[in-house]
Amino acid sequence: MESDLEKVFAEHGKVNVVAVVESMEGYGFKEFLEDLRFVFKHWSQFQxxxxxGRSEWMKLAAKVDSALAPWEERFFTPNQIEQAWKWAKGKA
Structure with a gap:
């Protein structure tokens, strides 16, 4: 997945992302550090x-990220996926 995103960043510069998180099973500290490294590398390219997702901690994490990062971040539940896409595209 990272290489696909690298291509998108290279082609478009700044991007909007819809991240659908179905499970955190198997996601540990190593994966967290890899994600963190990727985010810092592209810090100014997210819009x-x-x-x-389904979890309350993800909702809280999205609020914290939005307050600290230079991009806007919002949490949506799975039944709000259409709204998530509209918002990410700037249409909501």
Missing amino acids: RVAVV
Whole structure:
């Protein structure tokens, strides 16, 4: 997945993202550090990040990210996925 995103960043510069998180099983500290390294590398290239998931901690994390990062980030539940796409595209 990272290489696909690298191509998108290279082609478009700034991007909006819809991240659908179905499970965190198998996601540990190593994966967290890899994600963190990727995010810092592209820190100024994210514009909007829509996180779609089920957990309350993800909702809280999206609020914290939005307050600290230079991009907008919002949390959506799976039944709000259409709204997430509209928001990410700047149409909501």
